[in-house]
Amino acid sequence: MDGLFFITTGLAIAGKFEEAFNFFKEIESVIKSISNVSKEILTQRKARLSVAIAFVGLHGGKVDLVEKSLEWILDSQEKFDKSFEIVWANLIMASYLLRVKSKFDLCREHIKKALSLAKEIKFNHFWIALCQLYFGVYYISIGEMDKSLKYNIKALELFKKIKSSFNIAILLNNMGDLYGEMGEYELALEHLEESINLLEQIPQGFFSIEGTIESLITLTVEHGDNERAQKYFHRLENIYNQKKNERIEFGYKFAKALILKTSSRIRDKAKAEELFKELIETKTISFDVIIKAHIHLCDILLMEYRIDNDSEIFTELNYYIAKLLT
Template identity: 25%
Template structure:
């Protein structure tokens, strides 16, 4: 609870210094001072409670959240005998923060504790108006996060804005930055308005830099990188994540380091560097396991599963997603569970286990009804389209196409969703073209391929480029333009393997000449590569068909 000031009046210098160190995220130094103060003994009851409240905050900052809640409950009871006690309010709000950070199920308990702190604050007679205003601002800030977790976006923004107006009166620049990040989070994850999210984050970063607080600067950079990632600006995303990682490493913020490493894994997966992506995910998991931070482990296992799926290692992908599902169920977090089912369905379709995929879609449908979340609904529609696309019946493929077009009508689609929708829509149209030979279908496909090319240019992703060349090669094969198909398939392999490396170049040369006996594929979607390689071999062995 960083904006609550500890006045020097009636407070030991040691604890004032410990509070300052907590605000600067110098947790080990703060811990030493707090422990030394406790061992000294002979303190007034007020100073003992004050010391324990700082210990609660230290536990919370170290993400030892269950310990923080338990110790805060104990400290709150200790504080009740003190007259006109602002410390009781502070301890309740620290407890609420720890509960919100756990992300475990409904936030009703956190909301009740915030309300309890708010009501207690109203009963106190405070000597300084700033003391009241600081707590009121923090209460609004916590309410913002509580509403965000309940998917009440407008209410969350309103509370964050209230906290900003109060913090502006106090000149609390670091705290203003944190409130602006809260608003950006809502626009990014609840409203999918990435441009507005970025606007608030730029403002937040400016305030953070003015405050000089490295912890908050790293936090703002992390969120800015995330917006660029979902917008498809991968180079910018990686640069900002790396800046955040450097800062968090310097201040030894291991939880944020884990979050940044996981997000870097996502960026490199989008580019197509899957082995590098997996290494980042594994480093992130090590840090989260150290703190038993299960909620963040849910996301890493989910994303690690996607990287293995992209590599074609479906058994490992299934193993990771099942671990993520298990953790989500254990924690009772429904939205992450919906994301788990989204990927699980796609893996099961790739494995050919359509019955289990249909059962999982029914589970996702139920979650979609409960959550009423825009992103979850789009995932459900997409997965439903994927299953319909597997059907041999033409009417089901038509329904799949309709659903994909419906998703495309949404504004500010995340790049991951947009890419998958465009690729699958193109595949459906290619099948239709192959079956009907209707020329107008070509005109339908071209704008989608152009859109994919624009995304590739923006993101500098050789994985996306490889997918585009593969689509164009399929189109050329259907049109019996075999020379063009050969050229595009080779370029697709270039795109998938990233030919800046000598091993990749060697693989391309072998596949292009049909010498595939000792070819190995280590960092690319294996299934698609084998399809491309086989197609190239077939073309090289059947040059006689060129004259058909």
């Protein structure tokens, strides 16, 4: 059963979510057939399965599974032995509360709980580092850049010690985004490029190279470095044409809309407008991208209104501003 669990987790980390969901059915049938182990061990294995389902649900687009899978564990976590499953359950719930529910205080409480537990389990370097990474994500989400940077640096040091290349790449990407928000353009480029260089050397997972390229496109467009943005976009387009799936398509469309918006041609800006509208109506947990799509769309509509002074455009602009604020 443990072997099936680790296979499933590996599939999820590799971004093969449908295959992972299929394995869950097999694990559930194995658990039901077990009769020669203690109730405590069986409960621990059920908890492990539930946490894995929540992880796959969060990253595989079935977010309703997160609360369903974790609720019984988190409500009675004091009854469990301190283990990585409970640490992981708290971190997944923290991510869900942040990305899906925007409940920042509850998110922070779950990360604090996870870190407290991580300090008490064996072989805990990975989990302590992961908690620091989550604190970094939390603090950038509430606009506390200096605190976010502090936690990202801590996490990076720990992951370098245990040579976790995948998580080092994630942190370099996060720090690149953070430096971009702080106006440190060259540092942002340096960290994002370093993340790409590392991702090219390891197997691709649910966090993959195209996400970092999208960050580079956003960064370079926002700094008016359109020539470099075009170079990154061509690279992303090549990846998109090879892979073509829903996860890549969403980021690709956003990047394409950004590039089209930088064009001086009216028809390109019109195409960008349509793409931003399409993205806004997409069902996704990438709320940060949806917010950016709203902002860029409103910017285009404002430019149109200044040129045409058309009341219909003004009404549409107000509609999207109101939608952004809700």
